[in-house]
Ligand SMILES: NC(=O)C1=CN([C@@H]2O[C@H](COP(=O)(O)OP(=O)(O)OC[C@H]3O[C@@H](n4cnc5c(N)ncnc54)[C@H](OP(=O)(O)O)[C@@H]3O)[C@@H](O)[C@H]2O)C=CC1
């Protein structure tokens with residue numbers, strides 16, 4: 001029914017993020033969210049593509065904080081980072097990092113989350129985890145704030161009690177930001193998703209590799225393949241996540257399982273094909289929905305137009321629909337190519 005584009009990545013406790021290419025260049029802004037009596041924060045994986053976006057979003061949204069710890073690996077410890085006109089020294093992530101921390105934003109990979117997340121929770125920290133480590137764990141809310149904020153009700157800063165909140169996979173988030181309002185109206189029976197995923201989803205090093213390879217190929221040199229095992233520039237390939245015994249890759253099965261958990265609907269039928277495309281930032285998706293109840297095209301459009309975090313770009317006359325370039329560094333999910341599926345009877349898809 002629609003093509004969706006979103007600045008690659010994820011939604012977490014307080015926002016959705018888009019990935020920018022900067023490393024160690026946190027935004028220098030006039031607005032300051034540093035306040036007395038505000039929560040103490042920690043950003044785990046602060047030097048990474050996502051960590052840098054955490055900082056941008058904290059600043060963009062004036063998220064109040066009393067202090068902020070910049071955490072990364074031993075490799076980055078001691079390096080300086082500037083955030084909201086203040087210099088911070090990056091600290092190595094250790095088991096003592098969370099003493100006195102109210103909220104920790106984790107984005108340093110699943111194994112780091114698995115080890116340090118529970119330790120932080122034990123110390124009374126609310127952990128918002130961007131990895132896949134806890135998403136499917138029972139009792140851990142898997143939250144897209146615009147979709148299912150009720151899943152994290154009862155988790156409050158300042159209660160002295162730690163908690164884990166998981167952030168879905170970026171492809172799931174993009175898809176459900178648009179599909180959920182329609183699902184609430186006409187109930188989705190089956191969803192077929194195809195993704196066109198940018199380099200940003202694979203981290204800062206993948207973005208650097210795409211840039212380097214593009215230059216190398218244009219100069220007639222063999223492309224450097226460190227992050228992906230094949231040429232990425234001027235090419236596309238099946239998502240690099242491991243292939244499972246059912247023939248799907250892990251990225252595809254995340255879309256299936258996470259949708260069911262977020263919608264609390266174990267019967268919804270979901271299938272996905274995930275592809276990596278040589279785009280620097282912002283994933284795109286084709287989402288085909290089959291509904292239980294009829295849904296008219298105009299109704300779908302007006303539902304989407306009034307959905308939080310969604311913008312409709314659907315100008316048939318000038319053939320103008322969402323593109324990764326247009327949505328990069330923006331938070332909203334852009335939706336276009338909204339149309340009835342001619343292969344479905346009535347208005348059921
Ligand atoms: N939910 C979603 O939509 C998305 C989730 N992700 C998740 O976020 C994670 C990070 O992604 P991304 O930012 O793109 O990756 P990057 O490779 O750009 O960054 C990785 C970060 O993790 C840090 N790190 C690595 N090893 C350690 C360690 N032993 N201790 C502490 N910090 C460490 C790195 O620090 P250093 O610089 O010191 O090495 C760096 O800050 C991914 O692994 C994935 O789980 C990513 C994209 C989308």
Ligand SMILES: N[C@@H](CC(=O)OP(=O)(O)O)C(=O)O
Pocket residue numbers: 130131132168169170171197198200201202251254
């Ligand atoms: N979805 C990211 C990969 C990733 O980080 O996924 P997850 O958050 O589920 O580990 C990509 O574009 O490749």
